[in-house]
Amino acid sequence: MADADVAVVGAGIVGCAVARRFALEGARVVLIERGADILSGASKANSAILHTGFDAPPDSLELACMREGRGEYLAIRDRFNLPLLETGAIVTAWTEAQEGQLDAIAAKAATNGVPVERLGKADLRRLEPGLGEAARAGLRVAGEDVIDPWSPALAYVLQAMTHGARVLRGEEVRAGHFDGALWHLTTSRRVLRARTVINCAGLYGDRLEQILLGHGSFEIRPRKGQFVVFDKAAAALLRHIILPVPTARTKGVVICRTAFGNVLVGPTAEEQEDRDHPATDAATLRALLAEAARMVPALAQVPVTATYAGLRPATEESAYRIRHEPLRNWITLGGIRSTGLTAALGLAAHAFRLYSGDGPAHDPVADPVWPRMPMLAEDGARDWQRPGYEEIVCHCEMVTRREIEAALASALPPGNLGGLRRRTRAAMGRCQGFNCLGRIAALTAGRLDPPLACGTGGEAGRGGDG
Structure with missing residues (x-):
């Protein structure tokens, strides 16, 4: 018996979009991330531009995925409460x-x-x-x-989780083999069995191929x-x-x-x-x-x-590095660089088409649930503008205690300070946490790894994640 139909390795923007697409299509999904939180790798430091593809190579897969991804983002963003x-x-x-x-x-x-x-x-x-x-x-x-460079990924994952996807953070895929029917993946914590593996490992995409397939089709x-x-x-x-x-x-x-x-x-x-x-x-x-x-x-x-x-995750070529091995139930979405935020939903749809072939593979979700993201954009309706927020914790970015507590109590709470910052913008303003990290440490006691009381910790990233 498989633990999942699909194991998605890597919870960057592409992996999060893939997990969502497959969960909505009715697959049992497990999303595996080696970092303490989603967007722990390349995706956390993007430039937040939704591209048109005007300068992409004509007739390329990159352009097709950008078009499809941009179109889907514009169609669904209001349901997720995502800004533009x-x-x-x-x-x-x-x-x-x-x-x-x-x-x-x-x-x-x-x-x-x-x-x-x-x-x-x-x-x-x-x-x-x-x-x-x-x-x-x-x-x-x-x-x-x-x-918003981060909230879309969180929205995609939360929708996937609402429809049965599991998210494993702090787990690295270290070994595995395909027995002709199932992949047996050994992580740093367990062994998982999945029918299909989708490689969205970003900066480690080539190494994941080397570990599980025996050789890499590209070089990061x-x-x-x-x-x-x-x-x-x-x-x-x-x-x-x-x-x-x-x-x-x-x-x-x-x-x-x-x-x-x-x-x-x-x-x-x-x-x-x-x-x-x-x-x-x-x-x-x-x-x-x-x-x-x-x-x-x-x-x-x-x-x-x-x-x-x-x-x-640049490679020796400028094109996306897509590898599909149907006999081994494997798909790689690699070499996704500057256009990943725009193309993610398109890449997810492309991966599902490769996976399903000529016919339906599962029973798709008939009436999806649409989690609403907290509004972080400056021109949107912010939480501090509604009564009952208790206190302003981060005055530079006007982040409320209610927002921080909601993030900590969510279905996918932040795993570290970087994750909390990306969910709330706390400690990302003019003082970079100088005035609010003490209060944040008290509110997050026992909830982040490493705990803020022992140093800000976290990974490096946009605006300084730690």
């Missing part, structure tokens, strides 16, 4: 050479079915008066918008991105997402508002071997600040709220 900051984007050319590339980018966007508007220097000044004088021309892309080459977060006062300086003209290797440094009222600058693109410990460095952060001030000069006068670094 409609900003649009401007691909901005700062040099003559970059300006010469705009026609090719516009042609690709047209091929991909995404309309763009060519902008001259005067148009840029009208739409973004705060841009630096060196801005020469641009392309305006409607639909490139900003969302971790790519670090460093970010700077400006104070909320910076939001008044910007209307659109400011995108660079991309290179063959990276989409480049972006400036955009966040759903939480700040302005974000990043990421860099730095290769490193370590898959677990992205670190910021002073020289790179200074360069990011200088780049931000060059593009939007008034940012030079705005204080920095936080800096952070994350890792993307």
Whole structure:
């Protein structure tokens, strides 16, 4: 007997979306995560942009999954109470050479079915008066918008759990074999039997293939991105997402508002071997600040709220690395980099089509339950605006005691400080927890690992997770 129809390994944004899709399709799902909480790896440090796919390779699986994922997100976000900051984007050319590339980018966007508007220097000044004088021309892309980077994954998992999925955190898959009918997976805590394995292990996706299949079909080459977060006062300086003209290797440094009222600058693109410990460095952060001030000069006068670094699971190729072995009941969704937040729901649907083949595999849920997420966006209806919240615990982000207690009492409570921050935004504002961590330690006593009374702990991540 199988413990599950499907074992999803890795609870990043893609793994969470896959768990949801398969649970809604009627499969018995177990989601296995080596970290203390969901989004413990690459997904916790994303740039929170919902992409259109205007610059994706035409006719690629990446573009197809972005289209499908974006469409589904827009269709379901209100049911989950997920925000959308409609900003649009401007691909901005700062040099003559970059300006010469705009026609090719516009042609690709047209091929991909995404309309763009060519902008001259005067148009840029009208739409973004705060841009630096060196801005020469641009392309305006409607639909490139900003969302909450973490709440979607939590919504997907909670809906999956409502329909029977199990979530195992703090468990690493260390060995396993396929006996012709079932996978026998040995984790750090137990042995699980599943009919199918879906590899969503992100930065460890290649190693999971090596462990369970005997060889990897791709090689993860971790790519670090460093970010700077400006104070909320910076939001008044910007209307659109400011995108660079991309290179063959990276989409480049972006400036955009966040759903939480700040302005974000990043990421860099730095290769490193370590898959677990992205670190910021002073020289790179200074360069990011200088780049931000060059593009939007008034940012030079705005204080920095936080800096952070994350890792993307880049590989030796730029395309998604999908591996389907039906004879061994195996699917890999690998090499999902900058577009994972947008494409996650599309990738989940693609994985289910691979899994089910020509016919239905299970009886889908007829009337799904839609968990409502707490509203964390600055322009949404926040908890502190309703009576009965008892106290404001984090004054920088206006996080209430009621929000923290609700997170701790939820079906999937935070496993560490990083998880609590991503669920509530507590300790992620101007003081970075200086004024509220003592109170948070008291409220979370015995609930987080490591406990805050012994140090803030947690993993590194967006805004500093520990």
